[in-house]
Amino acid sequence: MSLTNLLATPFVLNAFYAVTAVALAAGAVGYFVVLRRQAFAAHAIGHVGFAGAAGAVLLGVSPIIGLLVFCLGAGVLIGLGGASLDDRDAVVGVTLTAALGLGVLFISLYSGYANATYSILFGQILGVSSGDVVVVGLLSLGVLVCVSLTYRPLLFVSVDAQSAASRGLSPRAMSLVFMSLLALTTVVAIQIVGVLLVFSLLVAPAAAAESLTSRPLHALLLAMGLALFSAWTGLLLGVWLGGPVSFWITALASTSYVVARLLDASRPRRVRRRVA
Amino acid sequence: MNVLDVDHAAVQLAGRTIWRDARFAVAPGSITAVLGPNGSGKTTLLNLILGLVAPSEGTVRVFGDVARRGNRRVGYMTQTRDADTMSSLTGRDYVGLGFDGPRFGWGRDRNKSEVIRRALALTGTTNFADQPMYSLSGGQRQRIALAHATVFEPELLLLDEPLAALDLAAQAEIVDLINLIRDTTGAAIIVVAHDLNPLAPIVDQVLWIARRQVRCGTIDEVVSEEVLSDLYGHPIEIVVTSHGRRVIVGLEEEFAHPHPHGPDHTHESAHEHFAEVYEEETS
Numbered sequence: 001m002s003l004t005n006l007l008a009t010p011f012v013l014n015a016f017y018a019v020t021a022v023a024l025a026a027g028a029v030g031y032f033v034v035l036r037r038q039a040f041a042a043h044a045i046g047h048v049g050f051a052g053a054a055g056a057v058l059l060g061v062s063p064i065i066g067l068l069v070f071c072l073g074a075g076v077l078i079g080l081g082g083a084s085l086d087d088r089d090a091v092v093g094v095t096l097t098a099a100l101g102l103g104v105l106f107i108s109l110y111s112g113y114a115n116a117t118y119s120i121l122f123g124q125i126l127g128v129s130s131g132d133v134v135v136v137g138l139l140s141l142g143v144l145v146c147v148s149l150t151y152r153p154l155l156f157v158s159v160d161a162q163s164a165a166s167r168g169l170s171p172r173a174m175s176l177v178f179m180s181l182l183a184l185t186t187v188v189a190i191q192i193v194g195v196l197l198v199f200s201l202l203v204a205p206a207a208a209a210e211s212l213t214s215r216p217l218h219a220l221l222l223a224m225g226l227a228l229f230s231a232w233t234g235l236l237l238g239v240w241l242g243g244p245v246s247f248w249i250t251a252l253a254s255t256s257y258v259v260a261r262l263l264d265a266s267r268p269r270r271v272r273r274r275v276a
Numbered sequence: 277m278n279v280l281d282v283d284h285a286a287v288q289l290a291g292r293t294i295w296r297d298a299r300f301a302v303a304p305g306s307i308t309a310v311l312g313p314n315g316s317g318k319t320t321l322l323n324l325i326l327g328l329v330a331p332s333e334g335t336v337r338v339f340g341d342v343a344r345r346g347n348r349r350v351g352y353m354t355q356t357r358d359a360d361t362m363s364s365l366t367g368r369d370y371v372g373l374g375f376d377g378p379r380f381g382w383g384r385d386r387n388k389s390e391v392i393r394r395a396l397a398l399t400g401t402t403n404f405a406d407q408p409m410y411s412l413s414g415g416q417r418q419r420i421a422l423a424h425a426t427v428f429e430p431e432l433l434l435l436d437e438p439l440a441a442l443d444l445a446a447q448a449e450i451v452d453l454i455n456l457i458r459d460t461t462g463a464a465i466i467v468v469a470h471d472l473n474p475l476a477p478i479v480d481q482v483l484w485i486a487r488r489q490v491r492c493g494t495i496d497e498v499v500s501e502e503v504l505s506d507l508y509g510h511p512i513e514i515v516v517t518s519h520g521r522r523v524i525v526g527l528e529e530e531f532a533h534p535h536p537h538g539p540d541h542t543h544e545s546a547h548e549h550f551a552e553v554y555e556e557e558t559s
Contacts, residue, residue: 035364152373152377160362160373163425166346167346167377168378
């Protein structure tokens, strides 16, 4: 079958729609993950999602329900408990290990675990059904609408919580809003790239964008663009050359980050960043 | 009408009285300096005016109303530090957040770029406003932070340690800018500071907080050996140099009364006191 014919098959088309929705949501939310230095929380929510999906498989319900329950729960916990920087890492760490422990239990209770575990961990992009596409598309659209409506206040509390609080914004409430958006994005991203590779779409494009521009709106749109580029090209390469699509997406996203850092380092007359 | 009326106010945090019986007023267009040892409750005073903390006794009235969060007539400049996340933004974007950062939704104010342009011009930051803030000097960063705090034209401006970590030349520039902002916008300004000397030329009144008490008056009324000795509870000597700087001797007695922060912080706070005494005696 030629490449054009292959790209027109339903399972590739479904993958294309799903990956588009996920990349846009992950790029936008990822910008705030990087800005707020909450990569660890993003990592943890992905692993919490593992427990949720494993639990759902065990109960015989759709993994997305388990993902939603567990990821949103963890998002709320981290958002409420870790609003201040001081105890954020501890709250995230405890949530992470508790959920992973549960995940191990669920997996051990489920007999046919190998396949299910593999797809939760590494994604099953070419196995996305039309129904999945609708769910993923609606969740991503919801996330993007929320990000655009809360963009300014979210940016304000992320860069200067004290000043934002003095102007009537609640950093705790905004932290909760953000963690919920992050949880929803993680749920959709896990469908496509899996728990272990959520980072590739959530953190790498945003980190690349943030090192290329200091204008927040430009960085956010650039993050979405880079995520989309990695996702589309990764899908194409996976279908054309073979190999897991998750691998291609991850490789492209990581490469774009490395290239961005090299560009940033080679720019002339630029004062080196003092922040890590 | 006064911008701020504080009447017999006391404030408690976690059951501990920070200070009590504060009585003072701030007139429109005036500049007030707030001084006192670390941990004496200077920032707490700002939080009270911002409505982030409620008084345990007495009243705090801002423009005649009880202090409340998110009052558009009050601007606040936080202490800035190197590693703050704001440093990855350009100055122009940070100033823009001061204008419409609290607003949800899709709408965009048409005047935004013009208002920002004016704030940048007033604070002399136009030339470096499009650089990321991590590439700026401490003084340039403070100017951007002042633009952020004034861009929505507040009538009362609270500045938390705007002179901290600046060299003397940069301090003098910021003091001139504070005076210019007062003259141009007519805002009343309250400045928390470590050292009165750089601010003395522009200050209309002084609030001195120590040992849970608050004294208010002109510089001559408050910064006297009699008043400060009474406030600190031991003899304080004030030496005026030929350049008119006041050197305050005797604050080191504070060493003997470390604040009850618990064992971990005792050493740190004693160290900070030393730094403060050293600064005040040498600058």
